[in-house]
Amino acid sequence: MSLATHQASTGRQIPDRLKTPLHRFLASWELLLLCVAVAVFILNSFASPYFLDPWNLSDATYNFTEKAMIAFAMALLIISGEIDLSVASIIALASTAMGFAVQLGAETPALILIGLGVGLLCGAFNGFLVTGLGLPSIVVTIGTMSLFRGISYIVLGDKAYTGYPSDFGFFGQGYVGWVITFELVLFAITAVLFAILLHRTNFGRAVFAIGNNPVGALFSGIRVTRVKFALFLLTGLMSGVAAICLTSRLGATRPSIAFGWELEVVTMVVLGGVSILGGSGSIPGVVIAAFVMGMVTFGFGLLNVPGIVMSIFIGLLLIAVIALPRIVRQILARRKA
Amino acid sequence: MIHSLIKSRETVLAAAILVLIGAIASRFPAFVAPSNLVNVFNDTAPLIILALGQMVVILTRCIDLSVAANLALTGMVVAMLNTIFPDLPVPLIMVIAIGLGSVMGLINGLLVWKLDIPPIVVTLGTMTIFRGIIFVISGGEWINAHEMSAAFKAFPREVVFGLPVLSWIAILVLIGFIVLIGRTALGRAFFAVGGNPHAAVYTGINVGLTQCAAYVISGALAGLTGYLWVARYAVAYVDIAGGFELEVVAACVIGGISIAGGIGSVGGALLGALFLGIVKNALPVVNISPFWQLAISGSAIIIAVAFNATSNRTKGRVILKKAEHAT
Amino acid sequence: MLANTHGIKDAHPQSARGSKPALSLTGISKSFPGVKALSEVSLELYPGEVTALVGENGAGKSTIVKILTGIYQPDEGEIVIDEKRVAFPTAQDAGRAGVTAIHQETVLFDDLSVAENIFIGHAPKTRFGLIDRRKMLIQAQNLLDRIGASIDPHVTLRDLGIANKHLVAIARALSIDASIVIMDEPTASLSHKEIEETYELVERLKAEGKAILFISHKFDEIFRIADRYTVFRDGQMVGAGRINEVSERELVKLMVGRSVDQVFPKRSPQLGKEVLKVAGYSHPTEFEDIGFALRSGEILGFYGLVGAGRSEFMQALFGVTRPSKGAIRIDDQIAVIRDPNEAIGHGIVYVPEDRGKQGAVKGLPIFQNISLPSLKETSRNGFLRLAEEFKLARDYTRRLDLRAAALDQDIGELSGGNQQKVVIAKWLATKPRVIILDEPTKGIDIGSKAAVHEFMAELAAEGLAVIMVSSEIPEILGMSDRVIVMREGRIAAEFEGAELTPEHLVRAAAGIVETHS
Amino acid sequence: EDKRIALVVKALGIGFFEAAAKGAEEAAKELGDVEIIYTGPTDTTAEGQIEVINALIAQKVDAIAISANDQDALVPALKKAMDRGITVISWDSGVAPEGRQLHLNPSSNPLIGNMIIKLAADHLPDGGDVAVLSASATATNQNIWIEEMNKVKDNYPGINVVATVYGDDLADKSYREAQGLMQTYPDLKAIIAPTSVGIVAAAQAVSDAEKAGQINVTGLGLPSEMAGHIESGASKSFAIWNPIDLGYSATMLAYNLATGKAEAAPGAEIEMGRMGKLELNDNNEGAMADPFVYDSSNINDFKDIF
Ligand SMILES: Nc1ncnc2c1ncn2[C@@H]1O[C@H](COP(=O)(O)OP(=O)(O)OP(=O)(O)O)[C@@H](O)[C@H]1O
């Protein structure tokens, strides 16, 4: 355009960036979390002689892999300003559907399609209620949390589905090589995919824009409802993936499967530095948070600390990790004043 | 205009409740017997009290997920106190319960106010911490009916003018809230802070302090309910009222309290709690298989919220004269 | 309530000249991360006098207002009121010390009633310390009557238009018994009639002996109502004095550090072929039967009183809301626009009026705001290319003379005017064919305003079709080739060439029958 | 070196299991070279138990004795434990045969099923409506007992089982369910709660409704928790096996298997200290002892013990 040059002469040169990438990393949440993770690792290896054993560490990954895979999708959803509290119930429903199919003689490939399909359907239902009817997601998903698991109870009652085909066990129990489990590999792959999706694509940018200002995003030509709907689908899909892994690992389905996981998933996301108010967060942060939570629970498990005492620690960690930087900032500000 | 809007929302909910009761009564007349309705109300009283506390928190754009854990911890503490000092008078126990609940509310409030940590994170954290503390102080042991003093257990059950004390307490709290919300500066500040926190600063309202006050109120009520709960069910253990926080939030939202803050009413919270309470009480009466209960309450929440949202869609401004007359 | 005896006794407006300042600021500094918003500025306000504070966007005007009302704390410096040094930890402290303000943004509560909005924080109380609702409503009604606003105090604020909300903000400011009244661009979102009423109000406050700080980018009003002026440039105080001792040119020069041509750009419109034709566009409740044609290179003005439905219509054209009837033709092809994305696809873009909500995505950096609607161009196969985004942002921010610390700075940290520049830049970057500008210079300083006008002219010259919604008559007259006047959701009149006079516009906008006032 | 035996329970904090842990400690003291690890998840889920089991495998404990939250879902984890050379037995609430070496039933299931309905019938000479308040719908042992009860209910003419409801082993939910039963069935004469949580809550609901004496709450409960209700008359009698004995026996069995002193096989008889011998059936299951009935005549002797 001709006037670009014309006006450029009057315009001031604004630098692209105020801080170098290294600067930003040094002040980042991820670095803080990484330090916590390293500290937990070191503490654990001193506290228990059993910790630094490849097989044990490999077993320990089950404490977080399935939850983390949901947490990646949940991170995107929370960044966009929504939340899905029904994820654990989606697992229950998807697992029930797979169990039902097994009774009808379904083989592993069909089971996988069913698990993913039910996850997608549940996600679509949530997405429709939130984007189609404009209802607040936190409430909608409290409702579907009861509804989805409720359907499992209707179908299963006090029964359990068992008898999954033996090759189905691979997803939750199989090893890819040495101590590397299939779930760990799946976890790593989904982590990379979600990191790319959120941080390197237009879709990811739209997610951030929506989380910061949904109206502004709409006025900028972003199809807000579509993006949000897609995020609910994605969360449903990842719950389906988790359902496959967990069902395969347990080899059985009961309606109470994965009870209470939604809060652990949300905790993981928040610990990972995703703003619960939407608008900011990162996948690497969630990955590190998953490791931290997994290692803390495993480390305490090795010391036979009861789960509930562990949860005190997770609760303190959640608050402390978020509070510490703020306290430090306040002290620095006061000293400067 | 806002009054008529809120009124209409409440009327819709009240009508839904009446229809629900009517439908149940048509097949199970015993359900609407006064004695049973008293029972249902009494059963719902803890939910009403907690929903009112939760309401002020939600009004200020916060959320308190720690209410049930607060309730359980306070309940455990007063139950343990009762076993150690069986002669402690009930009023003193209630003061202790309210005080302890307030302190826990204050912890939430200070974390939100002074450290600016998002409310859902704070209360998610304190929820697990409070539960854990119960385990630590009780060693995981239960405190059972026979370990509690008779006076301790009797108070909430005492019937006064045909209603148990538990119900009367809920009614008193309700009246207190009508005054607090409608007629005090603090009550209006809850709306201001939630409606537009940015603007609240400009009007000199201390946003953090107001939110903190909301948490203290919610905590105090959770503490009070903690004693009532433990005394009524005559048992205290780590998991009492587990998951109740979601029910409390659901009651608020069904009652039309906007999760985005700034919108809501005492009547709404009451009706939301009653709605859930009636559904819960009616299911076993209507003899629906226990396996259906979860799905039905889930659907009820979704339908109520969807209904509420459509009946409450803001019409916005109307420019055309013609349209103005038409509506 | 306003005419407190205190004010009348202490200050004699006639003899105010040379009297002691009611308020004086000295050596005030304030820094934000990366920006020094104010450095050692001083300012004095006198009872019974209006001091105009002028300066470019981002000069620090609103910052000083916020310091004076307890919203920000200064890093250094002192505030003296009635010869006493004071500090305002909260907004209520400022109110108690007799300082009240109408802020630049309307900071009110959508879900509370008008009366509550006016009195929140200092509502009248009954004997028992409870809020006296009846008294509150009566006092609110009185205040609204005083400023000539016909607003029902029972109504929920959400149901009011932007202009009426602003009037409520004014009423609120007056509900505080203050000796110092600050007005930060009070007329920016008001239309002709309300602006006149605001001027009358200022006169009355003056007569009551109040010291008034008046911030504005509109020079005609500054010269009309101010007694003194103070100029800020880049966070520093660069001049002050009596208004009758300075000329408009000098003031502008002080502000921008150079002289600026204030006349609207000369244009010789080269109208091309018709790009947009709207026929019978209707909405169930907001507008009806809107039809017009727009040619490339043309600037079409939309004038009307606030609330006439212009923005509502423009948003329908942009696909935010759906019309109930009507059709759009682009390049003589029927076009269906169901959402903004499709509008952008058709080359129609909209610079919204409500910058904070609809324009800027606060929380995202400047460069990402600019690239947001152009992501299809800057990305490859859906993958981001940051270098392209920065390039786009550099090009367009430079063209609009943006003031910012860096392109990766959060847009929310910019001053209002600079945010508007980013929003305009983001739309220009999509290389649109039709650009709709809704109050494009609202709250923009004079230098930038001229730049925006010049820009519009150049865009039109390049063959863009421009629709400009404006409530400022000089701007509408100075820029438009043709003007459509809207009234109550309908087209009331259309003017062109010699018919384009202020009288015509005002009469058409007001509806001839109602011109008795 | 000490043998480390893990006693894994459904959830920590339940009185019944705390008592079992006491029994395990008693066995450890008797054996001398045993260290007991008493552990379990926070709430009664299979996933929680799996995490605990993984941690125990990692510590290379010698034996795991588990009361399972889910008879199937724990199988893969327990199999892994056995693959790594850990002795696995289940007690109280069982695991499917492929996931454990043997299962110790507190008592024989038919005996319990018969016992709970007999307790109700004994106080209803003229017959009447009775209802069942169970734990969660997924609890293995409760379901088996109710099934066994239904098989023999025709032996008690006049006793009419009108409903089965679930209190999920939550005091408040059980309380509400009991209330619901009283409302739905005005002629209800007895509530059978084969769960220690449910029976207390039901008894409380009955006394709150001032129906103590009209409705008899019975089933399986702990003397310490039921003492008050026996006194008030809300419950005339109830049964339980001694959880201390159960923990003791489980520990003894696990020890004997882990040290190779015995082998789990159909028909085998395995020593369990003072509790005698466990006889295994074709499923490698055995019953410890008969349930014992508590009423106002003997409750005071036991209420301070467990
Ligand atoms: N909260 C904040 N954080 C960071 N920077 C800020 C903040 N508020 C203001 N600033 C910066 O301070 C400077 C002064 O802003 P201010 O709003 O006072 O300008 P102004 O003179 O009122 O401009 P306008 O005429 O556009 O309203 C600007 O550079 C702005 O970017």
Ligand SMILES: Nc1ncnc2c1ncn2[C@@H]1O[C@H](COP(=O)(O)OP(=O)(O)OP(=O)(O)O)[C@@H](O)[C@H]1O
């Ligand atoms: N009830 C309302 N509350 C808040 N904002 C509203 C309301 N109604 C409309 N608005 C917004 O206010 C602006 C006014 O739009 P409208 O088209 O009605 O008037 P207009 O002729 O553009 O007048 P002006 O823009 O000068 O106020 C629009 O941006 C619209 O979204």
Ligand SMILES: [Mg+2]
């Ligand atoms: Mg400003």
Ligand SMILES: [Mg+2]
């Ligand atoms: Mg407009």
